[in-house]
Amino acid sequence: MEMDTCTAEESQQDDRQDTIMPAHTNIKDIKNKSRRAKAFVEMKREKRKKKLQEAKEKKKLAAKLGKNAPAKKQPHTIESLREKDDTMVEEEDEELEHEEANDEYASYFTKSYVPKILITCSDNPHTKTIAFIRELCRIIPGAVPKWRSRSSIKKMVKKATDKGFTDILVVNEDRRIPNGLLVIHLPEGPSALFRLSNPKLCKDIHRDYNEITGHRPEVILNNFRTRLGRVVARMLGALFHYDPEFKGRRVCTFHNQRDYIFFRHHRYEFKNTEKVKLRELGPRFTLRLQWIQQGAFDGDYEWALKRHEMETSRRRFFL
């Protein structure tokens, strides 16, 4: 009853004080699309401003503290999140050194022999495989290519040991491109099967194979961290002569990343102590280990890739 007697103006003032407009805490509550879009743009702008301010403040803080500034946060990568492996090798492991002094490759590292490598392919090789084998013979010093002629691998192993070869490389072919590489170390050494992918010859990288000189290359084996990785690294490294000719400035790299071994072949040039210039020569390919056997294509499997048991986690690697 009292309300009826109030004047119109007063009631309006009261209304303004009393009523509370709905506050849009959430952009999605705005039903009107154009208004919603505008609000969103505003929100983004605010966020960005905030972010830039924070970055500025951090920088100031770091400048002030100097050395005591909190360390810059590194983003997570698959490598940093990798599952801990018991067989990860730290450098200078005594046990490891002892083992390696007695394994099949010890004789290579004592420089007692020069590696002599036999390179073959499967029975009916096509152009790409033949070209690939030719390239391999160019890179690896002391490599001898031979046709397969329907010989079985066990017989090949025997004959090759008799003739003094130290390693056999068998390039397997499928659908007219090389897709597998079998490395057998000869005097009863381990054998490993790799799956070969993305083979690129010299001409695919627009390089002339004549740039590859006869100098013995250096070998870089990057990022082989576990025990198994070390075995593989030694296997691949032992294909090359133990004494590289630094004059030639050739380097062959086997770089392991997430169980894929990338092979590259470069010529390097030191500009100064801080800078190297690389020029890629020669073929490039990727390897992926399938299994390692203890004997020369004979004997127990030291390690075999069993998909269902091993490829369970995306952060789990073996090399």
Add this chain to the structure above:
Amino acid sequence: MQSDDITWSIINKSFCSFKIQTKSQKFCRNEFNLTGLCSRSSCPLANTQYATVREEKGVIYLYMRTAERAFFPAKQWEKVKLSRNFVKALQQIDENLIFWKKYFRQKCRQRLLKITQYLTRMRKIKLGRQKKLVPIQRKVDLRIKRREEKALVAARIDNAIEKQLLQRLKDGTYERIYNFPQEAFNVRIDEEEEESEIEDEEEYEEEKEEEVETDEDVEGELEKEALEDERRDEVSGDNNCRY
């Protein structure tokens, strides 16, 4: 015997579960069919007196069926093991099918020949080497390819190689070849003041630098260096650098 014609008229005109029809041919999937084709004389359902030659695990048998046994499906086929000797086997067929239609004798002999031929071929192949085909599921294959590409990006191979090489340089593996001072820069000037025994090797390297193709950016620099070298080393005439 009288039901043969009826069976055939039904099978031929309407439906037979063993019949496979292609554009030019009718095939019969019945395992006892003599020729493999769907026709009046070779249909095992439409001929109560029937004979085939079949092999099981490398052993060749002659199967025969007569009108009397046609009503006992489980016991209708009489199995005769044929000799391993081809000529003897042919004689066996002729003995067993002695008063049968010429068609059956002919076709059985032909079938026997084909079977022995493919069995000998199988045995020969097994003696040699055979490629083991390992199937890879398409999904898995694609996954592997994808992961390889990502690993390649994450690897940053060139950086890693450069790091390694510089590490090796610092460790002194190239001590006798390069003579970089402890300070980081101005290698050219320092090289001038080096001893003559290293000069030859460097000449070697510098001349090599001229021959090796480089990017256009660096070519200009190298040309300048080459000119400098030529001016500096007027005396030396060793041009035995061809490799």
